[in-house]
Amino acid sequence: MTEPLIYELSRPGRTGVDLPDPDVPLSDMPEEWLREELPLPEVSEVDVVRHYLHLSQMNYAVDRGFYPLGSCTMKYNPKVNEVATRLAGFRNLHPYQPEETVQGALYLVYHLQEWLKEIGGFAGVSLQPSAGAHGELAGVLMMRKYHLDRGDTKRRKILIPDSAHGTNPASTTMSGLEVVEIPSDERGNVDLAALEAAMDDTVVGLMLTNPNTLGLFDEHLEEIADLVHRHGALLYGDGANLNALVGIAKPGEMGFDVMHFNLHKTFSTPHGGGGPGSGPVGCVERLVDYLPGPIAAIEPGSEDHPEGPLYVWKMPAKSIGRVKAFYGNFGVMVRAYTYIRMLGAEGLREVAEHAVLNANYLLARLKETYPLPYDRTCMHEFVLAGPPKDLQEKGIHTMDVAKRLIDYGFHPPTVYFPLIVPEALMIEPTETESKETLDAFAEAMLKIVEEGREDPDLLHNAPHTAPVRRLDEVRAARKPILCYTSLA
Amino acid sequence: MRFIPHTEADRQAMLAAIGVESIEELFHDVPKKARAVEFRLPEPLTEMEVLVELNQLAEANAGTHHYACFLGAGAYNHFVPSVVDYVISRGEFYTAYTPYQPEVSQGTLQAIFEYQSMICALTGMEVSNASHYDGATSLAEAVIMALNVHRRRRRKIVLSPAIHPEYRAVVRTYTQGMGLTILGDGETAHQDLEALTDLTPLADLVDGETAMVAVQVPNFFGQMASPQELTRLAEAAHQAGALFTVVVDPISLGLFKPPGEYGADIVVGEGQALGGGLSFGGPYLGFFATRRKQVHKMAGRLVGETVDTEGQRGYVLTLTAREQHIRRARASSNICTNQGLMTIAAAVYMAALGRRGLRRVAELCYHKAHYAAQRIDALSGFQVVGRRPFFKEFVIRTPRPVHEINAYLLDEWEIIGGYDLEQDYPRLTNHMLLAVTEMNSREEIDDLVTALEEATQ
Numbered sequence A: 001m002t003e004p005l006i007y008e009l010s011r012p013g014r015t016g017v018d019l020p021d022p023d024v025p026l027s028d029m030p031e032e033w034l035r036e037e038l039p040l041p042e043v044s045e046v047d048v049v050r051h052y053l054h055l056s057q058m059n060y061a062v063d064r065g066f067y068p069l070g071s072c073t074m075k076y077n078p079k080v081n082e083v084a085t086r087l088a089g090f091r092n093l094h095p096y097q098p099e100e101t102v103q104g105a106l107y108l109v110y111h112l113q114e115w116l117k118e119i120g121g122f123a124g125v126s127l128q129p130s131a132g133a134h135g136e137l138a139g140v141l142m143m144r145k146y147h148l149d150r151g152d153t154k155r156r157k158i159l160i161p162d163s164a165h166g167t168n169p170a171s172t173t174m175s176g177l178e179v180v181e182i183p184s185d186e187r188g189n190v191d192l193a194a195l196e197a198a199m200d201d202t203v204v205g206l207m208l209t210n211p212n213t214l215g216l217f218d219e220h221l222e223e224i225a226d227l228v229h230r231h232g233a234l235l236y237g238d239g240a241n242l243n244a245l246v247g248i249a250k251p252g253e254m255g256f257d258v259m260h261f262n263l264h265k266t267f268s269t270p271h272g273g274g275g276p277g278s279g280p281v282g283c284v285e286r287l288v289d290y291l292p293g294p295i296a297a298i299e300p301g302s303e304d305h306p307e308g309p310l311y312v313w314k315m316p317a318k319s320i321g322r323v324k325a326f327y328g329n330f331g332v333m334v335r336a337y338t339y340i341r342m343l344g345a346e347g348l349r350e351v352a353e354h355a356v357l358n359a360n361y362l363l364a365r366l367k368e369t370y371p372l373p374y375d376r377t378c379m380h381e382f383v384l385a386g387p388p389k390d391l392q393e394k395g396i397h398t399m400d401v402a403k404r405l406i407d408y409g410f411h412p413p414t415v416y417f418p419l420i421v422p423e424a425l426m427i428e429p430t431e432t433e434s435k436e437t438l439d440a441f442a443e444a445m446l447k448i449v450e451e452g453r454e455d456p457d458l459l460h461n462a463p464h465t466a467p468v469r470r471l472d473e474v475r476a477a478r479k480p481i482l483c484y485t486s487l488a
Numbered sequence B: 001m002r003f004i005p006h007t008e009a010d011r012q013a014m015l016a017a018i019g020v021e022s023i024e025e026l027f028h029d030v031p032k033k034a035r036a037v038e039f040r041l042p043e044p045l046t047e048m049e050v051l052v053e054l055n056q057l058a059e060a061n062a063g064t065h066h067y068a069c070f071l072g073a074g075a076y077n078h079f080v081p082s083v084v085d086y087v088i089s090r091g092e093f094y095t096a097y098t099p100y101q102p103e104v105s106q107g108t109l110q111a112i113f114e115y116q117s118m119i120c121a122l123t124g125m126e127v128s129n130a131s132h133y134d135g136a137t138s139l140a141e142a143v144i145m146a147l148n149v150h151r152r153r154r155r156k157i158v159l160s161p162a163i164h165p166e167y168r169a170v171v172r173t174y175t176q177g178m179g180l181t182i183l184g185d186g187e188t189a190h191q192d193l194e195a196l197t198d199l200t201p202l203a204d205l206v207d208g209e210t211a212m213v214a215v216q217v218p219n220f221f222g223q224m225a226s227p228q229e230l231t232r233l234a235e236a237a238h239q240a241g242a243l244f245t246v247v248v249d250p251i252s253l254g255l256f257k258p259p260g261e262y263g264a265d266i267v268v269g270e271g272q273a274l275g276g277g278l279s280f281g282g283p284y285l286g287f288f289a290t291r292r293k294q295v296h297k298m299a300g301r302l303v304g305e306t307v308d309t310e311g312q313r314g315y316v317l318t319l320t321a322r323e324q325h326i327r328r329a330r331a332s333s334n335i336c337t338n339q340g341l342m343t344i345a346a347a348v349y350m351a352a353l354g355r356r357g358l359r360r361v362a363e364l365c366y367h368k369a370h371y372a373a374q375r376i377d378a379l380s381g382f383q384v385v386g387r388r389p390f391f392k393e394f395v396i397r398t399p400r401p402v403h404e405i406n407a408y409l410l411d412e413w414e415i416i417g418g419y420d421l422e423q424d425y426p427r428l429t430n431h432m433l434l435a436v437t438e439m440n441s442r443e444e445i446d447d448l449v450t451a452l453e454e455a456t457q
Helices: A045-057 A079-085 A103-120 A132-149 A167-174 A192-198 A221-230 A239-244 A285-290 A330-366 A389-393 A398-407 A435-454 A456-460 A473-478 B008-018 B047-059 B082-088 B106-123 B135-149 B165-174 B200-205 B227-239 B250-254 B292-297 B324-330 B340-377 B402-413 B442-455
Strands: A124-126 A157-161 A178-182 A203-209 A234-238 A258-260 A281-283 A295-298 A311-314 A382-385 A424-427 B156-159 B181-183 B210-217 B243-248 B266-270 B286-290 B303-307 B313-317 B383-385 B393-397 B431-435
Touching: A045 B082, A045 B106, A045 B340, A079 A330, A079 B047, A103 A124, A103 A281, A103 A295, A103 A311, A103 A330, A103 B047, A124 A285, A124 A295, A132 A167, A132 A203, A132 A234, A132 A239, A132 A258, A132 A281, A132 A285, A157 A167, A157 A192, A167 A178, A167 A203, A167 B324, A178 A192, A192 A221, A203 A221, A221 A234, A234 A239, A239 A330, A281 A285, A330 A382, A330 A424, A330 A435, A330 B008, A330 B047, A389 A435, A398 A424, A398 A435, A398 A456, A435 A456, A435 B008, A473 B303, B082 B340, B106 B250, B106 B286, B106 B303, B106 B313, B106 B340, B135 B165, B135 B210, B135 B243, B135 B266, B135 B286, B135 B292, B156 B165, B165 B181, B200 B210, B200 B227, B210 B227, B227 B243, B243 B250, B250 B340, B286 B292, B340 B383, B340 B393, B340 B431, B340 B442, B402 B431, B402 B442
Parallel strands: A157 A178, A157 A203, A203 A234, A234 A258, B156 B181, B156 B210, B210 B243, B243 B266
Antiparallel strands: A124 A281, A258 A281, A295 A311, A382 A424, B266 B286, B303 B313, B383 B393, B393 B431
C-alpha cells in the first residue's frame, strides 16, 4: 500500500484555495526581481484531503493503540486540550500585541510557570524553550554563566552518566563545554567512586536523568547531590522521566539546581509526529536571574488592583538571553495548563503511581522470559536485554521482536537505547493504559518468543501487515534522495 | 480518575502479580523525606468546568478575530485554509511520535518528504531538513553549521543589522560559549534606516576569518534588495570562502526570485505564515534549506526515499549519523524533537495553494501594502521612510510617539497598530513598522488611514 506523492497528483490549472480579487488599485512591481518558476504542486481541495487522509492512515499513533516507546511517555492526549488551544481568543493573538490586550494569555502563562515551580520545587521557570533538548541547552548555558559571573572561569567540564540521552552531551558541546562520561555501577546507578574521582573545581555540573534511562531511581541521589555541591558544581536534571515522580516528590528539593520539563511527555500534550513540544526550564533561587526569557510576571504595584494584577513580560536580570523568538510554544502551554488544571495535585500523584504500577506489572509478566540486566523495582519504564539467549544465538535480535510487535497491532518499544544495555528494549507503558492492554502486549511478547523458536524467518521478515515491509535504510543513506526527484 | 482506566480490582491483581502490597512500596528507592511533600495546586476541575475557565481567559484577549491587525515584525496574520487544521487534527498525525519505526510511520515520513520538496522548490535550494523550532533558531543553527563547514577554524560571523533583532539575539544566546566574533550589527544604536539597510558595508567586513554572512530578504523593515546586489554580496562572501545565508519570508517567495538564484548557501526563515496561524508566538516553524554538498554538516532530521524488501517506494529518517542519538557530543546539534506537525501544516498549505495560490497571496499582500503606504504617505505629518522597494511591510515616520498612536488606534478604532522600531533601533524614534496582508480589506486600510489622521489631531 503506497500513496503517490502530492506532486504526482498535480495537474496544471488546479488549485485548492480560491482567493479574492484585489480590492485596491494595483501597484507596479520590479519585474526583473520576480521569479519565473514556482514549482509547487497544483491540486484541488479534495485531492489534498484524500491524499493526507491516506497518509495519516499509514501512521501508528496513540489514538490507534498502545505505544510503549521508552523515554517518550506516549500517554493519551486528552481531546479537551485540542479544543482549548484552538479557542479564537488564544490562536488569534499576535505575540507583539500590547500586554493589556493579552491579559488572559499572560495569566495562563504566569500560572503555568507557577504550577511548574510548585511541581518541580523550583524558584523560577521559563516556558520559552520549545523542546526538551532546547530546555537542556538553556539549562547548561545557565550553569555556565552562573559560574562565569562569579569569576569561576576554570570550570569547563560537564559530567554525564553513560546511560544518558544523547542530547546531554550534544547540549554540552553546543555550550562550548567538555563532556566527561561517568560509568554506571552494577545496579544501574551512577558509579559513585568514578564520580568522586571525576569531581573537582573544573566541573560545571553533573547532568543526571532520574529515574535514569534504565527506569531506575538512583539509590545514591542524596550522596550524589552532596558530592556535586561540595565541589561548587551544579546538578542538572533531565526531566524527560518526570512522569515517574510528578505529584510524588520535587526534584528541586532533592538537590537538583536546574531541570527541564517536557510538557509533551509528562503533561499530556501531543508529540505531533516529532513536535511541537515544549521544554520549560526550572531552577533554584540562585539561578533564577539566568533563566532565558522573557517570562511572565506581575507588574510590581498591581497586585492589589481591584480588577486583578497586571501581567507583563519581563527579562530576568542576568538572563542567558532568548533561546527563540517570542515566548515559546504557547499553543502547547494551553494544553498543559488544561491538563494540570483538570488533575490537580492528587490527580498528578495518581499519574505517577499508575505509571509506575503499569511498568512494574509488565516487567513482572516479562522478566521470566526476557533477560533483565538490572533486577530491581523499576519506576515508569524498564529495559530488557533483547530476546532470550537461545533466540539471539539463532540470529533473532531486538529489531526482529520490535518489527513483529507491529503485526500484533502494537507500536514497538524504544530499541537499542540506552547504549549500555546490548539489544536494549526499553518499555514505557504510561498510566493511561488498562490492564487488558498490558496483558495483550505481554502475551504478544511471549508469543513472539515461541514463534522465534519455531520459525525464525517469521520474525526476520516482520512486519507482515504494515503498509510497507522493512525499508532499506542503508540505501537511503548511501544514495540520498531528499526531495521529489523531478525537482532535483 | 480521569485518563487512568484502572479499577480497584485491576490494581489489586497487578500488585499481587508484582508481589507487593501497595503502590507505595514501588517507590521505596525515592527517599522517604522527599516523598513527604505537599503540592499546592488548585483543586481539580472537570472538563466542563475547565472549559468555562479557559473560555474566560481566551475572551480576556483582544485578538485578530475582533481587531484589524497591522502588526507583523516576524509574525503575520495570513489566511489559513480549513484543510490545514483538518489534516493536522487527525489523531494519526498529532498523536504519533517521531517516525523512528518507518514501517508504521509512512504517513508522517512522506508528508515531511513532501514538505522538504516544497521548501526546496520555494527557496530554490537542493536540500531541506525536517524543521527547527522557529526562524530564529534556524538562523542560529545556520551559524553553527557554517562554523562546522569550516571545521571551527573560522570564528567570525557577519550579520546584517536589518535581520530581525530577536533572531540576532538568539544567535548570540546559542553561540555564547563558542568564542565567536559577530560583526555587522554593532552600531545599530547610531544608525538611521539608510545605514541599517545598506548591504555594501557587510561585504567590507568579510575576510579570510569569516565563516558566514547573513542577510534578511525582505529585511526586518520589509524592504527588498535587488538580485544584483544580493549576488554581489554572495560573491564577496564566496571569494573569501564564507557561506552566504539568507533569512527569507516564505510568502515573498510566491512572487520574488528565490535565494537559490542569487547565490545563497543556506536559506532559513519563519514558516509560521505557511498555515501556522499567530498563536501568540508559537508553535511556529523554522525552515532550513541548503546545498546538497553540505548536507552532512546540516543539523536536524531529514527524510529520504528508499524501497522496502519488496521494492515498494517508502521513506525513512536518513543520514542520522549527524544526530545526537548516534554521535552524542560530536553531533551537529542537540536537536531531536522539532516542529513536526507544523511541517505537515506547511505542506498542506503549500499544496492547497499551489503555484498560483501562493503567488496570489503574495500579490495581494504587495498591492494592499502599497495602497496603504501611498495613502499614509499622503497624510500630513506622516511619511513612508526608505527608498527601497518593499513587499508587505514598510516603515512610516509618525508625528507622535508610536505607542501613543497605537493606544489611540486600539482604544478608538479597535485596530492593532504597527511595531515601534525604537525598541530595537534607538535612532528610529517615531518610526512604525506596518504589515499589510491579504487579510486586511480595503475598508480596514482606509480606517487605519482615517484613524492615523485623527490620532494627530
